[in-house]
Amino acid sequence: MDVCQITDPTDPRVREFARMRDPQLRDSLADGYGAFLAEGLVVVERTLRAGHRPRRVLTEARWVEALEPLLAGRGVPVHVAERSVLRAITGYPEHPGPLATFDRPPERAVADVLAGARRLVVLEDTVNPTNMGVLFRCAAGLGIDGVLLTPRCTDPLYRRSVRASMGEIFAIGWARFDAWPDGLAALRGAGFTVAAMTPGPGSVPLDAYDAAAVDRLAVLLGTEGPGLSDAALAAADVRLSIPMSNGVDSLNVGAAAAVACWVLGRRPS
Numbered sequence: 001m002d003v004c005q006i007t008d009p010t011d012p013r014v015r016e017f018a019r020m021r022d023p024q025l026r027d028s029l030a031d032g033y034g035a036f037l038a039e040g041l042v043v044v045e046r047t048l049r050a051g052h053r054p055r056r057v058l059t060e061a062r063w064v065e066a067l068e069p070l071l072a073g074r075g076v077p078v079h080v081a082e083r084s085v086l087r088a089i090t091g092y093p094e095h096p097g098p099l100a101t102f103d104r105p106p107e108r109a110v111a112d113v114l115a116g117a118r119r120l121v122v123l124e125d126t127v128n129p130t131n132m133g134v135l136f137r138c139a140a141g142l143g144i145d146g147v148l149l150t151p152r153c154t155d156p157l158y159r160r161s162v163r164a165s166m167g168e169i170f171a172i173g174w175a176r177f178d179a180w181p182d183g184l185a186a187l188r189g190a191g192f193t194v195a196a197m198t199p200g201p202g203s204v205p206l207d208a209y210d211a212a213a214v215d216r217l218a219v220l221l222g223t224e225g226p227g228l229s230d231a232a233l234a235a236a237d238v239r240l241s242i243p244m245s246n247g248v249d250s251l252n253v254g255a256a257a258a259v260a261c262w263v264l265g266r267r268p269s
């Protein structure tokens, strides 16, 4: 492994990590696709396992031994710094493990994610990167084949999102619609039944819906504040709710996704 010590936070070799915010990292680098940042040993390991190409690693010395087998033979520069220097470089108060930059892969086409999928999650305007990561982890872990995003959704490859997913962003395919709600036509064209998750009145309780009778099902989840748009609700074949108790009006979108994916991930045998 190609290890070097960094003592100066302004060292140009660690510029990629230097207070670089996600949009800059995405847009600034040479190969047209930019980079994304993975943080933490497990996340770095899963990102590597998913086949992404590492660019550089920045870490405290205590993680070097664990990185050794992951990076052996890859020719990736590993920059080691004291905690105080690391903080000065990144501007983050804490580092739960090594940081690694990776080449950002090109985004996939919606048609590519639709092909062969039978259970999809469609996220309308999910803006919070932590929620995005949680949603991907739920979808991947609970039997969903892919995730589709509306144009205003945050980027799944932002640092907090990759971290909150524990690297499971890479476990299933995803793509972004060019236009919304026009993108619903592509779902219909591919034969998907569209189920809108909404706590609003008139919804069918989730446990009364026979998901196992539906061949191709797309599950719509709404934005964190107002929920699903009128257009999405109007276009859905069915509205489903998770019945609530104690006067609570709704769940966080990630918690709602966990319940919905568990029930709706079931498919005809």
Ligand SMILES: C[S@@+](CC[C@H](N)C(=O)[O-])C[C@H]1O[C@@H](n2cnc3c(N)ncnc32)[C@H](O)[C@@H]1O
Pocket (backbone or CB within 6 Å): 196, 197, 198, 199, 200, 220, 221, 222, 223, 224, 225, 226, 227, 228, 240, 241, 242, 243, 244, 249, 250, 251, 252, 253, 254, 256
């Ligand atoms: C924080 S909620 C938005 C709440 C918003 N007031 C509404 O009426 O939808 C974000 C998303 O999580 C899903 N959700 C949350 N609680 C739900 C419930 N009890 N039943 C069905 N979906 C729910 C919906 O897709 C919703 O758009």
